[in-house]
Amino acid sequence: MVRLSPAQYAAAYKRYLEHDAYFPLIGAVLNGTQDGVIYADCEESLNQVYVEHAFGFAQFFGRTMPVFEQALQRYLIVDKAFSCAKVRLYTPHCPDFLKVSECEEMLSWRQHFQLDIVSRTEVYSLETDQSVKGLTLILADASHVDLIERTFGVVGRFWRTQEDFASQSNAVLALVEGKAAALCYAAAVSGGRAEIDVLTLPAYRHLGLAKAVVRMFNRRCLEQNLLPLWDCFTNNIASMALCQSSGFAPLGDAYTFFTINR
Template sequence: MIELENKYYYKALPLLRQVEINTMFAEVVLNHDISGSVYVDCLDNPRTFYVVHSYGMSLLFGDLGNEAFMDKLYHYVTNQSATRHQVEWLQTDPAGRWSEVMDSMLLTYNGQLEKSGLLPEEIERKSILRNTRVNFSFHRDAYLESKQNFPKHGEPIICVTKEQFLTQTGSVIPSFFWRDEEHFAKEGVGYSLLRDGKIASTSFSSCRTGNQLEIGIETAEAHRGKGYALSVCSALIDHCLEHDLEPVWACRLENQGSYYLAQKLGFRPTVTLPYYRLPLG
């Protein structure tokens, strides 16, 4: 794994376009819309790519077979050399055999941890975990039909402002997906539901490429289970429909709240693939 200078990120785009899953988070890195890193098998004519979004999402795609790359990949995903400074969530191109490679690395590394004598909680914290990533397709008619039965809230829903961009807290918020408030104001969009003047739930564009807009959602813990996420997501989907944009949704299958919320909003599961949590080690 050799880090690629950002002026050469374009070299990854032809192969990325052949990956038949939602790759929007990787595309915005390659297009310099958000910070990230790209690692390759060689600099002159790279054929294997590992793209990391600054939020901690990563994508592995391209050719297999470079042993030096494989060796460095193992050290990277296990973080035995402490080169990574955050937990990552990795998905791989399902058309290749990368999931087999990752499963083999997972078994090897986790097996070593089991024999290490560490406490069970330490083993769990350091292990590579295999979850499931779900891609969805949007069905306009299903959404419009469901929308007729959405609950009505008296709380106001407003467009996300620059001030809210800068001050909102949470784990999935606009500032993690855009360079700054000016970038978001120019190319992004979001809607917040206010409760007693404070943000209770926000739906926003986490990625925007071409005519597609990927939806991010954050609801304050004290306001979950009240249907607020449904309302703000509906506002964002309406914006998409008004501006000829395709709304895009993806989540972990294990995130049952997001999984079922998507289906209430007219999304239908289309693809599932392994989703690896890479620990700090």
């Protein structure tokens, strides 16, 4: 298992585009716009590649190479050699070394979604929802980053700098009576796709704020020819319901996902 240098990322990204399960957080590492590490079976052929975002989301792809998967098993399961607190491993194609009883406690299921064709053509209203008193929806910019970080603590979770977050996350902020209440932003943008993350403070839940910020986020992305994607645990009933009511359709079946703690 060989760690690739940034000069080799473009070739690995080209190989990723041949894969049928695209996640913007993985694409962003391969594109060099977000931090992480990339390993391959061989620097020249890149038959099989493992990508790990600095926050822990990870995926491997390519032609199965038994020696590489043995090394990856040791890295993830035996030595736990990763530097993040936990690896959050997307496995639409699950390797044999994870299909054992010892790994069952790490296993969960997630569903991948994208904004469907009908919703892409819908013109969303940008008018403030008058059903919530004092609600204002803001297309966030650099002047809102400090408020977003103080309230939600997500600015540096995926993005390298506040400037990157402000210019690339397409964040939409909901204020209620002037106080930050909900946020929708892109955790990553790559390959013309934007990975949604949405949060609502507990005191403001069940008011429809999450749907309001998601709808405006979708509009903001579509105006830039970005396709919004959504990915969540299948047992997160609220998230599953919100994404489907916001115009998202499943991309294939639910898939296995492994959370590997250090």
